[in-house]
Every structure is written in structure tokens, then in C-alpha cells.
Amino acid sequence: MDKSVSKSSQPSGGNGFPTSSSNGRKLNKKLVYLCSIVMAVLFFLGIAAFVFLFLLHKNPKATNKNIASFRVDSIFVSRFKLSSSKITASWDIRLSVQNPSTASVSYQTFYTWIQYKQERLSNVTNIAPFQVRGNNWTAENGKLVAKSVRADEKVIEDMATEMANGSVNFNIGLYAGFWIGNEEAKRVWRAVEAHCSDLKIGFSSKDNMGKLIGEPIECILTKTW
Structure with a gap:
């Protein structure tokens, strides 16, 4: 047991x-x-x-992405003249600016200039202040003038060679400073630089005038602040 x-x-x-x-x-x-x-x-x-x-x-302004978009819609060149070391021309450009933000954007500073390769050909031109509503595009006109701008001899030769073939590729640089938002106490200041490249300008053999060939060209943002 x-x-x-x-x-x-x-x-x-x-x-x-x-x-x-x-x-x-x-x-x-x-x-x-x-x-x-x-x-x-x-x-x-x-x-x-x-x-x-x-x-x-x-709050899309909290990121550097999609701050703005720029597009070159048209260019008209007149009084285009090349000498051994100088360039004279007048550019009438039409730019479109997109605001992807839901808030309105007020552009206070908007500078543009013309380049051939790395050579600047025009004075920096300031486009008057303008506003773009949220999720919208607006078009702005600018006039850029080169009054006997000096350029490297090799640049002149390359440009003359392209022009003899009927067209010349130019670039546009731009700097824009703007406020995002409607309320003064809450709005934010931003700035961007953009580069619009491969703008093919076709020239007539009879005169010194030319215009943009093909579709509008989108610009690329190169710097943001």
C-alpha cells in the first residue's frame, strides 16, 4: 500500500x-x-x-519634392547677329509655371538668362511678381536681350556652324524665390534654380530671326532652398 x-x-x-x-x-x-x-x-x-x-x-511644402515645375512654351529670336567675339540678339520667351501645392504660391523674384553650352549670352532678366493658385499652371512672358555680349571665339565658331545647318541649341537658366501659403504668419519662403536645356531654335536663311522648334520643353530643378 x-x-x-x-x-x-x-x-x-x-x-x-x-x-x-x-x-x-x-x-x-x-x-x-x-x-x-x-x-x-x-x-x-x-x-x-x-x-x-x-x-x-x-502639407506638401514640408518636402523639397514637387515644389514647382517650369516649362518653356515658346521662344522667338530677333536681331540675331554674330561677330568675331560678340553676340547681339533679342529673345522673347514664354514660360509656364506649375504649382503642385494646394496652397497658393507668390513669386516675388524670378530671374532668367540665355546660355549657349556654358556661356551666358544675355543679361539676367527679372520677370514681374506673379501668383499661381494651388494645383494650377500660369504662363509668363519675358524679354531677354544680348547687347553686344562678349563670348569666347570658339563659342562663336560653334554657334555659327550650327546656324549654318539651320538651327542652334540654346539653354535657359532661371532662379525663382517665392512664398508658399496665403496667411502671412504661416507662409514659407522657398527658392529654386532650374535649367531648361536643348532648346532648338530654327533660323531662316533670309533673315536673323528664329523660333523654338518642336514641343514645349520641361525644365529640370537643379537646386532648392
């Missing part, structure tokens, strides 16, 4: 050690606990990501 009681009082695993089923239950509890922690962390990370994306969408 005493022996049977003694045997039944011992753990089923023998030698006083816990059974494998007991170890399994403890392991399952730990796994459930760890899974709960992981799910909680993922849940809060998901909420944080959602809030960040929501604020980014509601």
Missing part, C-alpha cells in the same frame, strides 16, 4: 523533473507573449506611418 502511494506521488516524468507537456505549455505562453509584443510594435509603427503620410499629403 505504501509503495503504490509513493509511486503515484512522483511526477510522471520520473526523477523529479517536469514533464515534456509542462515545458510545452510554458514555451507556448512565451511565444504568445512575444507575438503580442511584435504585433503591438507593428501596430504602432503602422499608425505612425499613416500619420506621417497624411501630414505629408496635407
Whole structure:
């Protein structure tokens, strides 16, 4: 009688050690606990990501991306003349400016200039202040003049060679400074530089006038502040 009681009082695993089923239950509890922690962390990370994306969408001025877009719609060149070391010309350009933000943008400073390769050919021209409403485009006109601008002799030769073939590729550089927002206390000042390249100007063999060939050219942002 005493022996049977003694045997039944011992753990089923023998030698006083816990059974494998007991170890399994403890392991399952730990796994459930760890899974709960992981799910909680993922849940809060998901909420944080959602809030960040929501604020980014509601406040596009918080990022440097998609500040503005610029496009050259047309160029008309007149009184174009090359000498051994000077260039004389007048450029009438039409630029379109896009505001991808939901807030209005007020351009206070807008400078443009003409380049051939790396050589600047015109004086820097300031376009009068203008405003672009949210998610909208506006077109602005500018007149750039080169009054006997000096240029490297090699630049003159390259330009004359292109012109003899009927067209010359010019570039336009621009700098724009603007306010984003309507309320003075909350608006933000930003500035950009852009480069509009490969503007092919076709010239007539009968006169010194030319115009942009082909479709409007999109400009590329090179700097943002």
C-alpha cells in the first residue's frame, strides 16, 4: 500500500523533473507573449506611418519634392547677329509655371538668362511678381536681350556652324524665390534654380530671326532652398 502511494506521488516524468507537456505549455505562453509584443510594435509603427503620410499629403511644402515645375512654351529670336567675339540678339520667351501645392504660391523674384553650352549670352532678366493658385499652371512672358555680349571665339565658331545647318541649341537658366501659403504668419519662403536645356531654335536663311522648334520643353530643378 505504501509503495503504490509513493509511486503515484512522483511526477510522471520520473526523477523529479517536469514533464515534456509542462515545458510545452510554458514555451507556448512565451511565444504568445512575444507575438503580442511584435504585433503591438507593428501596430504602432503602422499608425505612425499613416500619420506621417497624411501630414505629408496635407502639407506638401514640408518636402523639397514637387515644389514647382517650369516649362518653356515658346521662344522667338530677333536681331540675331554674330561677330568675331560678340553676340547681339533679342529673345522673347514664354514660360509656364506649375504649382503642385494646394496652397497658393507668390513669386516675388524670378530671374532668367540665355546660355549657349556654358556661356551666358544675355543679361539676367527679372520677370514681374506673379501668383499661381494651388494645383494650377500660369504662363509668363519675358524679354531677354544680348547687347553686344562678349563670348569666347570658339563659342562663336560653334554657334555659327550650327546656324549654318539651320538651327542652334540654346539653354535657359532661371532662379525663382517665392512664398508658399496665403496667411502671412504661416507662409514659407522657398527658392529654386532650374535649367531648361536643348532648346532648338530654327533660323531662316533670309533673315536673323528664329523660333523654338518642336514641343514645349520641361525644365529640370537643379537646386532648392
